[in-house]
Amino acid sequence: MERARNASAARMSIDLQTVKKIASLARISVTDGEAQALVPELNNILGWVEQLGEVDVAGVEPMTAVIPNTLRLRDDVVTDGNVREKVLANAPQAEQGFFAVPKVIE
């Protein structure tokens, strides 16, 4: 049921409002003109990938690792650190050992 609803939702084409919502989720500001241009581009690509819906995947597990590999564990100890200057070296704005950003609390 859930699958069916999602599949039909996926077949809907996306409109200008959806493009603006995606851009907002992706934290990319777009002008109206850019958003307009993206509507057919994204619809073309999404319309094309939707052919995957015709593949019978009953009983198939989604792939999680292409090459069988087990995640390793290591001792829970500090292995590096004390490199504050290096970490901050490329920051657009670093102040007193911190990353500085615009005021967050109004």
Place this chain on the structure above:
Amino acid sequence: MSNVTDLTVAEIRDGFRAGNFTAREVAEGFNANVAAAKALNAFIVETPDHALAAADAADAARASGDLKPLSGVPIGMKDLFCTNGVQTTAASHILEGFIPTYESTVSGKLWDAGAGMLGKLNLDQFAMGSSNETSFFGNVISPWKRNDGGNASLAPGGSSGGSASAISARLCPAATGTDTGGSIRQPAAFVGISGIKPTYGRCSRWGVVAFASSLDQAGPMARTVRDNAILLEAMTGFDPKDSTSLDLPVPAWEAGLSSNLKGKRIGIPKEYRVDGMPAEIDALWEKGIAFLKDAGAEIMEVSLPHTKYALPTYYIIAPAEASSNLARYDGVRFGLRDLPDGANLQDMYAATRAAGFGPEVKRRIMIGTYVLSAGFYDAYYTQAQKVRTLISRDFDRAWESCDLLLTPTAPSAAFALGEKQADPLAMYLNDVFTVPASLAGLPAMSVPGGLDAQGLPLGLQIIGKALDEQSVLNAALAIEERAGFTARPDKWW
């Protein structure tokens, strides 16, 4: 002495050891070629001093009998590998001016092996592209021209287009590449060189600017199969800093090279005979089959029934992973910051990313954001990961009857810059033969097979079982020996 810049990696290594020339002469020769080839736009940053320092160290090592595997060999480094103290941009504006304070594992291994760096090679922005037209630092131009008397600038392929162009033009004897859906193999084919993407997990991804983490894999590019084997040995090996790194010994691939394919079974996947494939590509494929037969291999038709779904699967999974990976570019910790007057933190993120990413990168981030968003995740992403399982199973079934697969590398020779740019989808289709092996994590290599009627190189692809790079290299060697590919672009740059 012949021109050192015409030598292969093996010839430089061995000639230097034999005392035929100094490492400094080699580095100076390639530095001069790099400096004289600005028209190709293959490099974002040139590092002649790095190459000279490594060369001087190699000359000193030779005097003291302390040589390393790549002593005396200068190479190009794709600008996707973080290099300590040298700008690393992924060909993007958002990372312009970023100077890593650390070294990627793969580049570090190459320097430890004695190699020197000629510079950081241009690429498609964040490795997203098949033509090198998405770089913030301008298009890379292929040194090749069509023989029709025209002067059209051709695409070197992508995303490792700077690597391809530079090797083909003798600006470096070898270079690193990375391959997410064909980014080593397709450019290698376009410029008449070889390149191998090893099994996923062979090369550490640590310090490589991430595009799609379940697909990204580094590998070498060079003019010969032997050179690829030499470089691959230096690049691979277990790295505790990459959770998907394979904890396996590095095989002696160069020592294991043999073009005798007796007993090897080569599968020809019938689904790769796509509609509208040019007759020349088909003829090249037949030629490859004849080469491998001649080397003693047995040829058989096999079926990979889900092949047609590989590209759409890739164009869900790769953008999805990219949208997550590229979330780190926020204007806070490194890279560009765009802070409009009066902007708050959220405005800063959006302005920074709008200014810092190119159109193709934005397109892919947005596709990825969409397919991962609430309500669509199962229909797109989970479905794609299930189809990916089926694509991988197709290969497993093929391996029950054969050891390797032979296919063309790309459905066409190099196209002209601008020719496919208007339609993103048409560009994506150029990766039709390379993407399936990427989705299954398998080793795959492109080797030159011949020239088309326009005088442009065409590549053949060998795909192997997981971890069986040796058989892939050996089959490529058998093709290389028989194809006798000696064509090179006439110098115009």
